[in-house]
Amino acid sequence: MSDLKHQLKERLLTARSAVSSFENDASRAVFTGSALAVVLAESASDVSVALAWANSRNIPVSIRGAGTGLVGGATAFDSGLIVSLERMNAIIEISPGDRLATVQPGVITADLDEEAQAHGLFFPPDPASARTCTVGGNIATNAGGLRCVAHGVTSDWVAALTVVLADGRILRTGARTRKNVVGYDLTRLFVGSEGTLGVIVEAVVRLESLPVGTPVTFWAEFDELAAAGAAVTRIVGSQTKPEVLELMDALTVRAIEEAFPSGMRIPRGALLVGQTVGRDAAETAQAILELCRAHGATAAAVAVDDALVEARRMSNPALTARGLKIACDVGVPVSRLAQMFTGVAALAERHALEVASVAHAGDGNLHCKVAAPDTPAGIAAADMLIDDITRLALSLEGTITGEHGIGQVKHHELPWQLDEVAIDVQRSIKLALDPRGTLSPGRAV
Structure with a gap:
């Protein structure tokens, strides 16, 4: 490693105390072992030097940004090299x-x-x-x-x-x-x-x-998640065009209010929060609220500011603090959203586990989190439920991930969605660009 140190100087960390802080991301992936070193890249040249060095020695490389990933894509490899891009922030x-x-x-x-x-x-x-x-x-x-x-x-x-x-x-x-x-x-x-x-x-x-005018935030409460899903389907299929359309179940809203109080009312079933922009933002918001009322909303109104949207952003840390740590981010066609919510509730009851659901409702992307004791048995039970939720999404013509990726946490689910030909083509592309398999081996594809 002396030759790499000569080229990168202080941008190469090898002390165990320094390296360990870069070995995990925000996912539940468990890293065992120890990485060789961390490259604190400051330029494309630094990255080029690091990858060429690792490739010539068949050393696995993990790539790390802010470490916020939720599927283990940035977790280190034992005796591997970590390339950190946090300093390349211009x-x-x-x-x-x-x-x-x-x-x-x-x-x-x-x-x-x-x-x-x-x-x-x-x-x-x-x-x-x-x-x-x-x-x-x-x-x-x-x-x-x-x-x-x-x-x-x-x-x-x-x-x-x-x-x-x-x-x-x-x-x-x-x-x-x-x-x-x-x-x-x-x-x-x-x-x-x-x-x-x-x-x-x-x-x-x-x-x-930037759109002209002042954004308008709105909310609607539903007693049933399925009704909220049906309302979302109707909204997306109408002439209205919300900028934001997010759905949180009662458990999620309660967790946010406990951890980051924002004044949200806790619904019996679900809370739909959205935002409209542009010159006709107020009229569009009212049209969406009317659709919500027509599809079972028990209360619906325009908010005084965008605090509800900001509260929605805190759902993940709020649920994690409450003990809901095992997550997935499946997606379904918007027309199947109501079925998905009904199915998730049934699966939670069957597994006797607490599940919180948050959705980028306008595009059918659900983030489900399961409460699990921090024990091998508890995590295994939660993972079984997550797998069933994922299979449910696929049965509704959905996908195993909408935005978090595959990483290592969801790698076992890959053949559930992709057939042998699709997997073979993707791995052929990987082989063509990384014939030695040093870049994030065993992840994504």
Whole structure:
């Protein structure tokens, strides 16, 4: 390792006390062993040197941004190298004329959004963890978020990438133009690849103009989750266009209010929280509230500010603090949302376990969390329920993950959704770009 130390100097950490703090992410994946070292990369050159060194020695590499991932994608490998991108956190350029931003991967998502807003623009991808997660991590998992119902997922906003390949070569994909059909769409190939094909060291992302007027936040209470799901289906299928449409069950709302009091009323079944923007924001919000009332809402109104949306962002830490730690992020077609909620409730009763459900309701992405004793038996029981919830989503023409990715936590579920041909094609791509299998081996695909 002396040769790597010579090239990276103080940017290579080898002391056990320093390395250990980089070995885990926010997931329930359990790391055993010890990593060799951490590269605190500050440039594409640093990443290139690190990957070339590891590749030549068949040393596994884990890629780490902010460590907020929930599927074990950034967990270290025993005797492996950790490449940390947290120091690569520069917003290189905001180009208002082109509505583009050029950023390094360690930029915090909310910081990019704030900088863009100073130019009358915004960055549409908006994960609940936007104040802690990074743009690079969002791209690596193709993250969604609260504004997905109106603006889609991260891949819809990535124009070009600079990627370091497993052998240290640097690849540039995409273009700054609106149209570009030259060659294969390598940009989209790397979006969502979870660090298995290369390391993103720079991204050109698209920005959108800030909507005019004041956003309007609204809420609706339902006695039954199924009724709330049916209301969401009707809203999404109507002419209304909410910017945000989030659904929380009673347990989630109670957990948020206990941990981060915000004044939310705890419903019997579910609370739908949304936001509209633009010149007709108030009229759109009222039209959505009428749809909610027509589909069983027991109470519905416009809120005085956006505190409810901010409270929704705290659901994950609130539920974790309450002991609901085992999670999944399945997705179903919006038309099957009511069936999904009914099915989750039935599964929770069958397993005799407490389940909290939060949904990016407008796009059918559910985050279910199960309460489990912190014992091997308790975690195993919760994992069995999570597996059943995942199978339920698939039976409703859904997906095993909407935005968190596969990582190592969900790797066993991969063949539940993909057939042998699909898996073979994806692994062939992995083999072509990383023939020695040093980048995040055994994860994603």
